[in-house]
Amino acid sequence: MAWIRGAGLTAFGRLPGRDALGWQATAATLAMADAGTRPRDVDGLIVGYATTLDHLMPANLLAEYLGITPAVALGAAVGGATGVAMVVQAVALVDSGAASTVLVVAGEDRASGQSTQTSTATLAQVGHRRYEVPIGATVPQYYALLASAYLHEHGLTPGDGLAPLAVAMRAHAARHDGAQFRTPVTAADVRASRPVADPLNLLDCCPVSDGGAAVVVSATAGGGRAVEIVGTGQAHLHQHISEADMHEFGARVSAGRALARAGVRIGEVDVFGIYDSFTITLALLLEELGLARPGGAGAAASEGRFDLDGPIPVNPHGGLLSYGHCGVGGGMAHLVEIVTQLRGESGGRQVARARQGLVHADGGVMSAHVTAVLRAARGAT
Amino acid sequence: MTADWTDGEPRIVVSVCAACGHRWYLRRAQCPNCGGSVSSTTSAGVGTVVAVTSGERGAIALVDLVDGVRVLGRCGSSLRPGSAVRLRFQAGADDPVAVPFFEAESS
Ligand SMILES: [Zn+2]
Numbered sequence: 001m002a003w004i005r006g007a008g009l010t011a012f013g014r015l016p017g018r019d020a021l022g023w024q025a026t027a028a029t030l031a032m033a034d035a036g037t038r039p040r041d042v043d044g045l046i047v048g049y050a051t052t053l054d055h056l057m058p059a060n061l062l063a064e065y066l067g068i069t070p071a072v073a074l075g076a077a078v079g080g081a082t083g084v085a086m087v088v089q090a091v092a093l094v095d096s097g098a099a100s101t102v103l104v105v106a107g108e109d110r111a112s113g114q115s116t117q118t119s120t121a122t123l124a125q126v127g128h129r130r131y132e133v134p135i136g137a138t139v140p141q142y143y144a145l146l147a148s149a150y151l152h153e154h155g156l157t158p159g160d161g162l163a164p165l166a167v168a169m170r171a172h173a174a175r176h177d178g179a180q181f182r183t184p185v186t187a188a189d190v191r192a193s194r195p196v197a198d199p200l201n202l203l204d205c206c207p208v209s210d211g212g213a214a215v216v217v218s219a220t221a222g223g224g225r226a227v228e229i230v231g232t233g234q235a236h237l238h239q240h241i242s243e244a245d246m247h248e249f250g251a252r253v254s255a256g257r258a259l260a261r262a263g264v265r266i267g268e269v270d271v272f273g274i275y276d277s278f279t280i281t282l283a284l285l286l287e288e289l290g291l292a293r294p295g296g297a298g299a300a301a302s303e304g305r306f307d308l309d310g311p312i313p314v315n316p317h318g319g320l321l322s323y324g325h326c327g328v329g330g331g332m333a334h335l336v337e338i339v340t341q342l343r344g345e346s347g348g349r350q351v352a353r354a355r356q357g358l359v360h361a362d363g364g365v366m367s368a369h370v371t372a373v374l375r376a377a378r379g380a381t
Numbered sequence: 382m383t384a385d386w387t388d389g390e391p392r393i394v395v396s397v398c399a400a401c402g403h404r405w406y407l408r409r410a411q412c413p414n415c416g417g418s419v420s421s422t423t424s425a426g427v428g429t430v431v432a433v434t435s436g437e438r439g440a441i442a443l444v445d446l447v448d449g450v451r452v453l454g455r456c457g458s459s460l461r462p463g464s465a466v467r468l469r470f471q472a473g474a475d476d477p478v479a480v481p482f483f484e485a486e487s488s
Contacts, residue, residue, distance in 0.1 A: 144434035
């Protein structure tokens with residue numbers, strides 16, 4: 001049994017002034033302060049990769065910077081799923097007794113620390129080095145291919161099948177002052193935005209951001225603000241798009257494992273944090289998780305089903321699409337938001353009676369899948 | 382290992398497992414399904430578009446070849462999912478080798 005004792009999330013955006021280590025340290029300090037944990041109390045440290053840092057030993061680098069001398073230190077890389085995957089490993093360390101207080105950190109100056117061209121070229125390396133990268137595809141193009149197949153299969157247009165998801169995420173971000181983009185948009189705005197990779201336009205794609213996120217995972221709750229991690233699961237069924245099963249990417253398997261371990265049915269979850277690097281990512285994940293019918297995610301968003309007062313609140317912070325995406329920290333922001341919701345500390349974006357939450361992240365081209373089911377300690381008997 | 386377009390030979394090579402019959406495209410030294418040994422066959426280059434996109438770096442398609450593998454390649458801008466296509470090879474100015482390029486099957 002493991003608990004999230006503290007969580008930290010910086011504002012995201014184009015925010016020059018810190019490098020990757022600076023964002024990691026900022027987020028780590030926020031999380032430790034929130035948990036009431038001192039650096040000397042941390043005996044496990046897990047740190048996600050940062051493309052602008054490109055260091056072989058990210059956990060050791062941050063440990064030295066913060067004056068932490070952990071018993072266990074580990075760098076991690078499973079793409080966008082890294083943040084949630086690190087928390088899963090923190091739970092395993094705590095459950096095994098290898099560590100009692102694990103600090104999990106991500107942060108990067110992904111927007112201001114490199115050129116857009118460098119960022120695009122680095123991320124495109126998730127393609128197969130021999131058979132896909134030479135074709136010249138970018139990450140937006142890989143997801144655009146998934147969108148092309150999806151819209152064709154379900155007879156949808158981008159305007160009805162995908163754009164409503166961007167609209168919903170932006171409406172959420174408007175309530176969070178840390179979000180990169182807060183001005184409401186319409187489906188027409190999404191379709192009128194600059195084409196990036198047909199059928200995806202600019203507003204179908206998350207921005208590149210600077211920022212950081214961190215949590216403290218502990219063997220003990222230590223108070224009513226703790227959030228229990230009641231079940232975790234993963235699935236890793238392919239790496240490259242040419243070997244992906246487009247009707248079984250891994251989300252269903254991963255979430256099924258996490259929910260079974262938690263002893264929770266998905267209908268009993270009150271609030272969701274679902275990875276949303278592109279509108280198509282969110283559509284595919286919502287449908288594979290069973291939160292929308294096949295081909296129905298866009299329509300469900302139009303109907304308000306993912307709103308704060310809807311039956312399936314998704315990404316109340318605005319998700320990657322509008323809160324922003326600083327790499328590993330972007331995928332951890334969903335987790336921090338769900339922790340904040342379950343604590344009842346989300347203020348004007350609080351989901352009523354949020355007691356159980358589910359976070360799901362994917363990395364690569366719908367390649368790595370990791371799920372965590374969380375439960376509020378408050379009100380527990 | 383039969384040379385293919387990535388080695389500068391304009392062909393797509395399909396790997397076939399001698400033990401279980403599994404077929405795949407991405408080069409491996411053994412079958413990912415059973416570990417069996419690999420034989421190979423040259424694709425006839427005929428297939429159907431699964432997905433297509435066009436971005437700043439040109440149009441690309443994901444194509445299911447009749448040989449039983451899915452392949453990423455460049456393509457003409459008129460293709461749609463479901464289009465019947467035929468393979469040829471084309472090198473752009475920055476390409477060290479000619480890469481798969483799918484065009485509409487004229488039939
Ligand atoms: Zn085999």
